Amino acid sequence: MAAEFLSPVGTSYQIDRLISEAHNEIVFLSPSLKLHESVILKYQQADQRNVRITLLYGHERSQIRGQKWYRDFRNLRILYHDKLNSNIYRNEKEMILTSMGLADLNPAVYNDMGVLITKIRDRKAFEDGVYEQELLIEHAEEVFSGKNYERLDETTRPEEIISEMPYLTYFGIEDRTLVSGKVRAPSGKLYVPEMEFYSDGTIKYQGFKKTRQRHGEWIFYTYEGFVREVVIYENGSYLDKIYxxxxxxxxxISKYYLLFGLGNSVKKLYGKNISELYFESPIEAYTGFEKTKLFYHTERFLQRRNIFDNPVTFKDMVNQAYSVLYG
Structure with a gap:
């Protein structure tokens, strides 16, 4: 079963449930910043649970003027993007696409319908939606940020990133030494490393910028830690995407992408620095005697059983997983 059609009553109910059942994050995109009082109440409850809330609105930036409901939120971030025209609401597991705005939750008055996409049933559609949301958020203007909301500029200092960024040789970088906050490629060109994380420390994406523009391959990861897609840029311009x-x-897919997912899963499960993890790295050097946890995590994500037969290195894990997936 893939996407589920929602009636007006179902849409209102699912929006309410989506907020109530969020554990890590809520990301709501809506052109209008008018919120029904029930949405504000649910937001307050989520804020008390330390759920990260991102609210992106569009049309007129001045919509926020005179509103006071958000000022005491600790985990809320409000952004503005003048090109936003869609209502897309999600938490870490589900997403709703609908014509129903956040002030229109009374199905007796409004006949807005929608579509519910769940990550477990339709992973590609869900992750494509997340990716498009993130693109809008990346280019949006911040209007408000609660004191507990982790700011990107506080977590993306080049010296911290380069000490943790894995797979540098894949990107053609041989030396972690920074020159004015940049790494030097063998060609002599300088690039700024960039990496963002999910709330549990799992890498969300990694790549390099050239003159403040994304350049080369950018690796985007799922919340579970595996590679979702690779987007290729040239001086900030989109060239191609590998899903x-x-x-x-x-x-x-490339065996490199399987390795990247395994390494990021190690970071998620064990909290290890994976900057030196590569194909020949011994698994137990990162997992200790708890490597079965990594095996189970990988098998659950790949929706396969009994993939691994006593692998010693990450290369063994990659080869065994690749064999089961692609023969």
Whole structure:
């Protein structure tokens, strides 16, 4: 079963449930900043649970003028993007696409319908939606940020990033030494490393910028830690996107991307620095005697059982997973 059609009553109910059941994050995109009082109440409850709330609105920036409901929130971030025209609401597991605004939750008055996409049923659609949300958020203007909301500029200092960024040789970087906050490629060109994390420390994406523009391959990861897609840029311009399809044997992904996912999963499960993790790295050097936890995590994500047969290195894990997925 994939996407689920929602009636007006179902849409209102699912929006309410989506907020109530969020554990890590809520991301709501809506052109209008008018919020029904029930939404504000649910936001307050989520804020008390330390759920990160991102609210992006559009149309007129001045919509926020005169509103006071948000001022005491600790985990809320409000942004503005003048090109936003869609209502898209999600938490870490589900997403709703609808014509229903956040002030229109009375199905007896409004006949707005929607579509519910769940990560477990339709992972590609869900992650494509997350990616498009993140693009809008990246280019949006911040209007408000609660005191507990982790600011990107506080967590993306080049010296901290380069000490943790994995797989540098894949990107052609041989030396972690920074020159004015940049790393030097063998060509002599300088690039700014960039990496963002999910709330539990799992890498969300990594890549490099050239003259403040994304350049080369940017790796985007799922919340579970595995590579969702690789987007290729040239001086900030989008060139191509490689979607990692773990379910289609006719479209095998690169073994490098499997390795990246395993390494990021190690970071998620064990909190280890994976900057030196590569194919020949011994698994137990990062997992200790608890490597079965990594095996189970990987098998659950890939929706396969009994993939691994006593692998010693990450190369063994990659090869065994690749064999099961693609033959």
């Amino acid at each position: 990692c399809d773990y379910e289609n044997p006719a479209r095998p």
